[in-house]
Amino acid sequence: xxxxxxxxxxxxxxxxxxxxxxxxxxxxxxxxxxxxxxxxxxxxxxxxxxxxxxxxxxxxxxxxxxxxxxxxxx
Numbered sequence: 001x002x003x004x005x006x007x008x009x010x011x012x013x014x015x016x017x018x019x020x021x022x023x024x025x026x027x028x029x030x031x032x033x034x035x036x037x038x039x040x041x042x043x044x045x046x047x048x049x050x051x052x053x054x055x056x057x058x059x060x061x062x063x064x065x066x067x068x069x070x071x072x073x074x
Contacts, residue, residue: 034049
């Protein structure tokens with residue numbers, strides 16, 4: 001979300017409102033990330049999701065190609 005300077009100033013002043021704080025607490029409590037279990041990222045759940053999503057959209061996986069390089073950088 002891009003926020004211009006005027007909007008950003010309004011957003012910074014807004015948290016002082018009690019009603020806004022309560023609303024944000026409710027939103028925060030309702031937030032759920034299905035890929036985080038016990039405070040750690042659950043990689044198997046993410047890979048399972050991506051695999052099933054690819055099946056859903058009929059995405060054909062590319063054949064595996066080994067990456068060989070003398071200087072492997074990410």
